[in-house]
Amino acid sequence: MKRVFSGIQPSGIPHLGNYLGAIRNWVTLQEEHECIFCLVDLHAITVWQDPKELQEHTLQQTAVLLAAGIDPQRHILFNQSAVSAHARLAWIFNCVSRLGWLNRMTQFKDKAGKNRENHSAGLYVYPNLMAADILTYKATLVPVGDDQKQHIELANDIAQKFNHDYGTDFFPQIEPFTPPAARVMSLRDGTKKMSKSDPSEQSRIDLTDDADTIAQKVRRAKTDSDPLPSETEGLAERPEARNLVGLYAAVSSTPPEQVLAEFGGQGFGTFKSALADRLSTTIGPIADETRRLLDDRSHLLSVLRNGADRARAIAEPIVTEAEQLVGFLR
Structure with missing residues (x-):
């Protein structure tokens, strides 16, 4: 090996x-x-x-x-x-x-x-x-x-x-x-990488966040006023939308095309709720075990x-x- x-x-x-x-x-x-x-x-x-x-x-x-x-x-x-x-x-x-x-x-x-x-x-x-x-x-x-x-x-x-x-x-x-x-970007600025050093905790999902905190951060994540596109080409000039779609794809192990096939044409309210659920499913067990270990x-x-x-x-x-x-x- x-x-x-x-x-x-x-x-x-x-x-x-x-x-x-x-x-x-x-x-x-x-x-x-x-x-x-x-x-x-x-x-x-x-x-x-x-x-x-x-x-x-x-x-x-x-x-x-x-x-x-x-x-x-x-x-x-x-x-x-x-x-x-x-x-x-x-x-x-x-x-x-x-x-x-x-x-x-x-x-x-x-x-x-x-x-x-x-x-x-x-x-x-x-x-x-x-x-x-x-x-x-x-x-x-x-x-x-x-x-x-x-x-x-x-x-x-x-x-x-x-x-x-x-x-x-x-x-x-x-x-x-x-x-x-x-490539995970800030929840407050889709042109900057998610970073520990960002002064705003709202810019990132920490691996110790509980489900309520994750839902709140995702709900407040910066987006634009247009619905999600049905094709990935529609994300080209929309960095925040591209970031959130990319996050959903990464945590669900699905390609962005499949994410947009499911959510394309919809507003961000429904999508953010689904994304928060996916993130909580991924991060939740890690956060719970981290807190146990820190004791x-x-x-x-x-x-x-x-x-x-x-x-x-x-x-x-x-x-x-x-x-x-x-x-x-x-």
Whole structure:
């Protein structure tokens, strides 16, 4: 089986976009792969985090992942900072990676904007840490969205340069895996992605929302005054309508064409009610189990610690050998 590595930032309660874009696919990957899932708290602090909130978010994220179906017995779930090999290999990769490569990373430009000089050095070099996250385990398959493929290319460049510089074939090539995933947009603005950082809670469906909260958020979701079209072409210039139809299609595992065949010509009142029911059926059990798990913090900590022990057992021999290849005395 191929070894899969994937990470998610514990920087807030996961929302529907996180579930449909990543977590649901993680659950599926468990069936045929050896999976290492990581709460990347080192990545989280590239932007300042309140320490108590970071701890709380890490436990919340753990509870959500378990509730959604991640199996910590068959696979590995841990928080990144508990395995020092990540940071050690990341420093080596900081010295292997070239500034020109990092200057081409579009995500830093997008996140930093015009104030790039005021952002942390960690935010600038975090693609090197991402490469280390993967290669610490010699993982060869990484599920990513289109916006992350550039980081896999960089990780492969780093692995190739390390191998060349030290006359070895130590690190493998990484294969990006882009599973089919819904592009989930804000409920308040269909042109922006659903985001944890949006100040409006009405913009997203959190994976801890109960049925009443979901119904309220869907009812208040921005739409236009026209009825739903009968063909997908009619959604082209209607971002909010396209988003809601896409959500219904994603949670019901049906194509948008079939959704419009059922609801085309109708107003949004009936459709939003049906969408809220679908979302509640999907999110409800996850939210209930998340709340149950959060009542037992000792269990969540035990899961993370056990996962870190198992991750460390894989990572230490790999990173120790990389350090020896570099010339470090051990």
